Amino acid sequence: MTVANISVSETPLVLYTLRRADDALILGHRLSEWCGHAPMLEEDMALANMGLDLLGQARELYSYAAKVEGRDNDEDKFAYLRDVRQYRNLLLLEQPNGDFARTMVRQFFYATFADLYWRAMMRSSDLTLAAIAAKSEKESAYHVRHSSEWIVRLGDGTEESHRRTQSAIDELWAFTGEMFAVDDSERGLIDARIAVDPAALHPQWLKTVSSVVSEATLALPKSDWMQQGGRSGRHSEHLGHLLSELQSMQRTFPGATW
Amino acid sequence: MVTAVLSDTDLRRRAWEVAAQVVDPEIPVLTIADLGVLRDVRVRDGRVEVAITPTYSGCPAMNMIALEIELALERAGIGRPTIRTVLSPAWTTDWMSEDGRNKLRAYGIAPPQASSSRRALFGEQQVSCPQCGSGNTELLSEFGSTSCKALWRCKACREPFDYFKCH
Structure with missing residues (x-):
């Protein structure tokens, strides 16, 4: 038996909110995969803590998307009953955990962006998004510090940790451009000051990332070719596997509750 | 059975006093009033509405706190309240009472x-x-x-x- 996917009326504001909710849910799920597997107990707790922050942000964003959409969708239906092509998260965030260095590089690229993004969104003319931003920016400040410290420790660590961290940077770099891309549906929200223009955050992001990477004796790739697609539902093969696990309970036992 | 009819002001004060006694399930020496999680109590058409704010977005204690408030108010004979979660202004540790800080340290x-x-x-x-x-x-x-x-x-x-x- 299969459970039908929900349909979503993707007005610009619903789509915008879902994209951010999906970012938080997918990265939060990836971090939760470390639970019980991290290299040390403190990191196990740190990754689970950050995953929980992201899950909390996702829930608030999904609930708001449901309210704006005004149909009978809710946070659970958005999370459990949409298929890969309906997910709108950044490709960066669905990339597999790999080794610890790779998880930290992914976290560092995103958290540095999210921190700037949520701080700017506190001035959104949409009061709910501004309120969610005010909570999220406090959490992202910790995420940035945590991952920055690890980038330095790993990059400026042993030959092996340096090699692994550099290779993670090289592999994930092409996914960073999508964070700063804007499509037509978001342009109107930016003009209405509901959304911030992410391109305006890029210089500061690059400055922070460059300074930490250089302190870590690592280097950013020269290439500026960037892969996109997540925002419009064109994902890497990894998201399907992630969702099959995340959604397995609701797909097997529709409507199951605790 | 004696039914005391309380004015909205008295009801609001009583409901606040009862809700303020609810403790954080993770840190049971602190009440939600000490923490600053309890934001507001109002009475609307005879029904009590309690506003709480989450500490962290994903704090799993929030569901438990909401349930504990409902139970406490029911037990006190005030009846089941509506629990409203407010996000703005965002919670900050600056709201923690001095009393709460001392209790934490002692704990x-x-x-x-x-x-x-x-x-x-x-x-x-x-x-x-x-x-x-x-x-x-x-x-x-x-x-x-x-x-x-x-x-x-x-x-x-x-x-x-x-x-x-x-x-």
């Missing part, structure tokens, strides 16, 4: 320090050990047993301890 958790800078990328903080009071302490992990706590160790008495993070 073995270092209270949040108002002056520490959350924004410093590689910032140094000074946290005193809640056991022996020494300032000779070190950070083990910024992420502790719950979202709101970091794990520290005292280099004087060698005891590990929780620090309630600034937020």
